Amino acid sequence: MGRNRNPSKQMRALLGVLSAHRLQWRHGYELMKETGLSSGTLYPLLMRMTDQGLVESEWHAPAQPGRPARHAYRLTAAGFALALEQPNEQAALPPGGSLA
Amino acid sequence: MKTLLSRAVMAFALCCLGESRGEWAAAMRAEFETAVEEGKPLGFATGCLVAAWRELVTRDEGRFALTSYALALGLMLPMAALQIGCALLGLPYLFPDQQGLSGAMLEGGAYENLLRGVYQAAIPSLALLQLLIGLGHLRIAWAMLERDWDAVTRLATLTLAASATLVLFMTVLFLNGIQALLQGGVLAIELATLVMVAQWHAQLPAGRSEPAS
Numbered sequence: 001m002g003r004n005r006n007p008s009k010q011m012r013a014l015l016g017v018l019s020a021h022r023l024q025w026r027h028g029y030e031l032m033k034e035t036g037l038s039s040g041t042l043y044p045l046l047m048r049m050t051d052q053g054l055v056e057s058e059w060h061a062p063a064q065p066g067r068p069a070r071h072a073y074r075l076t077a078a079g080f081a082l083a084l085e086q087p088n089e090q091a092a093l094p095p096g097g098s099l100a
Numbered sequence: 101m102k103t104l105l106s107r108a109v110m111a112f113a114l115c116c117l118g119e120s121r122g123e124w125a126a127a128m129r130a131e132f133e134t135a136v137e138e139g140k141p142l143g144f145a146t147g148c149l150v151a152a153w154r155e156l157v158t159r160d161e162g163r164f165a166l167t168s169y170a171l172a173l174g175l176m177l178p179m180a181a182l183q184i185g186c187a188l189l190g191l192p193y194l195f196p197d198q199q200g201l202s203g204a205m206l207e208g209g210a211y212e213n214l215l216r217g218v219y220q221a222a223i224p225s226l227a228l229l230q231l232l233i234g235l236g237h238l239r240i241a242w243a244m245l246e247r248d249w250d251a252v253t254r255l256a257t258l259t260l261a262a263s264a265t266l267v268l269f270m271t272v273l274f275l276n277g278i279q280a281l282l283q284g285g286v287l288a289i290e291l292a293t294l295v296m297v298a299q300w301h302a303q304l305p306a307g308r309s310e311p312a313s
Contacts, residue, residue, distance in 0.1 A: 028131040029138070039128070039135075039147030044154050047124055057127075071127030 010041055011049070012086050018055070018075045019083035025060065025072035046073060054079035106132075106141035109149055116152035120161050161304055164297075168245055171293060176241040179286060183234030187227045222273055229266045230280075233259055233287075240294070249298050256291050263287050 007015065013035045018026065026034075032042050049055040056076050059069045075083060110132050114125040128148045135144035156162030236259035243251040263284040270280055 027134070028127060029134040029144075032144075038150075039131075039144050040150030040154070041147070043124065043128060043148065043151040044158075047121070047155070067133060068126075068130040070130045071123070 007082070007086065010035070010037055011045055013037065014042070014045055014049070015075070015079065015083040015086060018073070019080055022075060022080055025058065025074050027060075027070050027072055031073070049079065052078075054082060103136060103141055106136070106145040109142070109145040113145060113149035113152045116149070116156060118155075118161055118165065120159070121152075121155060164300055164304060167300075168297060171297065172241040172245055175290060175293075176237050176244075179283070179290065180234045180237035180241070183230055183237065183283065185234075187231035187234060218273070222269065226266060226269060229262055229269075233262045233266065233283075236262065237287075237290075240290075244294060244297065247301060249301070252294060252298065256294060260284075260287060260291065 017034045046055060050057060053076055055073050057071055057073050060072045062069055117125040132144055135141045156166060236255055240252055240255045267280050267284055
């Protein structure tokens with residue numbers, strides 16, 4: 001998979017938010033609110049980053065009965081490494097952030 | 101009302117995403133429920149539609165779907181309409197003397213008495229053949245959009261044979277077959293394009309795994 005070495009502003013924002021809590025799974029709507037990206041920008045970005053092996057996803061059981069399962073996302077080791085390469089986002093990383 | 105409209109936009113967006121992005125469509129649908137709760141369903145659904153359209157133009161499968169629809173709507177359906185129109189309405193340019201079916205039947209022509217019987221017997225059959233060619237175009241377009249290449253091949257062969265028969269009989273009857281010949285030429289171009297579209301489909305990951313039914 002190809003790696004995007006010159007991420008767009010939107011991708012840097014997403015990398016920043018996802019890398020702030022590296023191991024935590026995040027839902028799409030939550031990411032929209034935290035990054036300020038619209039669904040029309042966020043989802044193509046998530047698709048591309050997943051194709052490139054930067055983001056991994058899994059289905060989570062619904063919190064309430066009758067609701068659909070939700071797709072959740074987090075950075076892979078490669079995605080986290082890319083986040084570390086971004087000067088602006090690196091400062092935002094938590095002290096305990098790791099490639100594990 | 102706003103939620104209903106949002107659900108319609110969302111449904112359209114999910115359709116546009118296609119099978120290869122089915123998991124992402126399910127993900128968007130699940131988040132849409134959260135957007136409804138947050139009171140922003142329309143913005144979310146519109147964004148998903150934009151995302152689906154972006155996927156259409158950036159992925160091979162999407163470009164293939166767009167090309168198929170463009171071919172069907174831009175070439176095959178107009179050709180079908182033209183040919184069905186020629187058959188049912190006797191559009192003037194298909195038959196001699198620019199007078200449609202009645203012109204072909206030589207009503208009022210100088211040689212009417214000599215050939216009237218022959219033409220009257222033949223022209224309705226030719227018009228029926230023309231109608232079948234038009235309907236064949238419609239069915240080919242439908243089969244192409246369903247990616248049923250076996251049906252496309254079968255129908256294309258029949259339509260081509262019908263076109264050749266039409267031109268042949270118009271020539272035998274000394275009718276002006278130039279327009280029919282031109283339409284046969286367009287049909288040949290259509291079929292050559294269909295071959296390329298079928299080859300393109302075979303190269304897509306979904307096309308390789310999905311047998312033509």
